[in-house]
Amino acid sequence: GAVVSQHPSWVICKSGTSVKIECRSLDFQATTMFWYRQFPKQSLMLMATSNEGSKATYEQGVEKDKFLINHASLTLSTLTVTSAHPEDSSFYICSASGRRIYNEQFFGPGTRLTVL
Amino acid sequence: AQSVTQLDSQVPVFEEAPVELRCNYSSSVSVYLFWYVQYPNQGLQLLLKYLSGSTLVESINGFEAEFNKSQTSFHLRKPSVHISDTAEYFCAVSPTDYDKVIFGPGTSLSVIP
Numbered sequence: 586g587a588v589v590s591q592h593p594s595w596v597i598c599k600s601g602t603s604v605k606i607e608c609r610s611l612d613f614q615a616t617t618m619f620w621y622r623q624f625p626k627q628s629l630m631l632m633a634t635s636n637e638g639s640k641a642t643y644e645q646g647v648e649k650d651k652f653l654i655n656h657a658s659l660t661l662s663t664l665t666v667t668s669a670h671p672e673d674s675s676f677y678i679c680s681a682s683g684r685r686i687y688n689e690q691f692f693g694p695g696t697r698l699t700v701l
Numbered sequence: 702a703q704s705v706t707q708l709d710s711q712v713p714v715f716e717e718a719p720v721e722l723r724c725n726y727s728s729s730v731s732v733y734l735f736w737y738v739q740y741p742n743q744g745l746q747l748l749l750k751y752l753s754g755s756t757l758v759e760s761i762n763g764f765e766a767e768f769n770k771s772q773t774s775f776h777l778r779k780p781s782v783h784i785s786d787t788a789e790y791f792c793a794v795s796p797t798d799y800d801k802v803i804f805g806p807g808t809s810l811s812v813i814p
Contacts, residue, residue: 591744619802628791628806629745678744680802690802692737694744 587613589681591693598669599701606664606696608679614659615681619690620652623676635662669700703728703794705805713811714782722777722808724766724792732794734775735802736766739789748790751775762786787812 588611598604608618617636621629633649635641635656643649651673653665662681666673676697680690706725714720726732733752737745749760756768766777775792792805 626809628804631801631803634801680745689747689750691747692745695742697742 587611587681587683587691589615589679589691589693591677591679591696593696594694595697595699597699597701600670601668603665603667604669604698606666606677606679606698608662608664608681608693610660610681610683610691613681613683613691615662615683616659617682618656618662619680619682620654620662620664621678621680623678623695625676629678632664666698669698671700674698674700703730703732703796703803705792705794705803707792707805707808709808710806711809711811713813715813716784717781719780720778720782720786720810722790722792722810724775724777724805726773726775726792726794726805728773728794728796731797733797734766734768735793735795736760736764736775736777737791737793737804739791739807741788745791748777782810782812784812784814786810 590609592607620632623629632647633641633643635654641654656662678695680692682690704727708723735750736748738748739745749758751758751768759765764779789807791807793802795802
């Protein structure tokens with residue numbers, strides 16, 4: 586099956602710093618990648634959708650200047666949390682879908698971000 | 702727009718007992734339906750999906766779900782649960798003409814020894 590990896594799996598940072606999270610599709614070309622945020626005991630909330638080579642589409646209420654998304658290649662998307670604050674602490678999960686796997690998203694293992 | 706309802710936020714069940722996790726959805730367009738499982742501190746794993754064809758779909762670890770179009774439901778069942786089934790279960794829908802996935806709030810299944 587299709588495999589998606591995320592790096593790092595967890596990160597702790599100081600308030601005010603920026604953190605970059607990578608999402609890679611290991612054995613397929615991901616034309617679309619999705620970034621989700623999950624608070625404890627809650628469901629996944631879609632933050633943004635990114636297509637390779639174009640700007641990401643952000644969901645309502647998500648600050649595009651705070652959560653920078655880059656999808657420069659068919660196997661890599663990055664999410665950068667800029668000037669992180671404690672309220673940004675969360676579990677961030679990416680998923681990817683490809684041309685031959687229409688409508689099925691493959692999820693990464695998630696990244697636990699803790700901002701002190 | 703689409704939405705997903707999972708009426709039971711928590712379901713405790715004894716080991717080897719049957720379980721049903723309920724899922725209802727609303728949509729004005731055709732959708733695909735999914736069940737995902739999430740173990741603690743892990744990402745999501747696809748459990749099973751309904752795209753077309755037979756309305757009863759099965760997973761490799763004994764779960765099954767039935768798509769009921771008239772009731773707009775996609776309930777998940779297992780005849781005999783194991784301790785290892787303890788996890789969070791998410792029902793999700795995706796419009797057939799777009800790859801955006803909408804998740805339900807999740808049901809926490811706790812299997813009691």
